[in-house]
Amino acid sequence: MIHRFLCALSAVFMASASLADEMKLAVTTSFENSGLSDVLLPAIKEDLDLDVQLLVVGTGQALRLGQAGDVDAILVHSRTAEEAFVADGYGTHRREIMYNDFVIIGPSDDPAAISNVASAVEALQNIATAEPAFVSRGDDSGTHKKELSLWSEAGFDAAAFGPWYREVGAGMGASLNTSAGLGAYILADRASWLNFGNKADLALLYAGDPVLFNQYAYLPANPEKHAHIRNDLALALEAWLTSPRAAELINSYMINGETLFTFNAQPQ
DSSP states (O other), X not given: OHHHHHHHHHXXXXXXXXXXXXXXXXXXXXXXXXXXXXXXXXXXXXHHOEEEEEEEEOHHHHHHHHHHTOSSEEEEOOHHHHHHHXXXXXXXXXXXXXXXXXXXXXXXTOTTOOTTOSSHHHHHHXXXXXXXXXXEOOSSOHHHHHHHHHHHHTTOOGXXXXXXEEEOOOOHHHHHHHHHXXXXXXXXXXXXXXXXXXXXXXXXXXXXXXXXXXXXXXXXXXXTTOTTOOHHHHHHHHHHHTSHHHHHHHHTOEETXXXXXXXXXXXX
């Protein structure tokens, strides 16, 4: 009886000792849709014995989760909102990790004639003039924020558009599916587009304007706001995400020979 008890106690101890640390990270739907998390998370577990629980939401919701102390860190892509998050004391700092770019997707016959324009603003001006179907994420995500800023630069208020402009309030993958079903234009990040399997008659029609640069940054939530936040784990993950190991995995992640992200974290 004593032997069985000691064996059972030993098994419980060994099981508890083998449990990995766990932290919560809010990430954008574009990051998740890219497939990169499937590459990074197993490597993080292997190197740090850390289970990273992802909460996949738009940038705006990710920031709100950080403000509420519901996550230990966030990985998002809207610099103005990120800097406000830190300035308001909800994040300890902002660390750039990697980048890609936004692209404009649309029907392959390109009824708005955007494929040869000189700028992203001109592309949107053509779309607003022709009024083909256009799908907007409409979810306060980083992609949605970028889209609205581009419309503003083009001289338009998206809130005044007619029924050709469709806000779907969804993540990047779901919004691309809607666009494919409607044969509609859409602003997307390159990584999500490359990993998107239901392209239908859609094509990448415009890219390359520097204004479409898309930086992803990591922001640990501030433990002074919420004492339960695992800042130690957030900092350990940051060190890993900015390491040569992460750089190699990020830079080598490709789909059909195309790189989805470029690592650009700087040493501190």
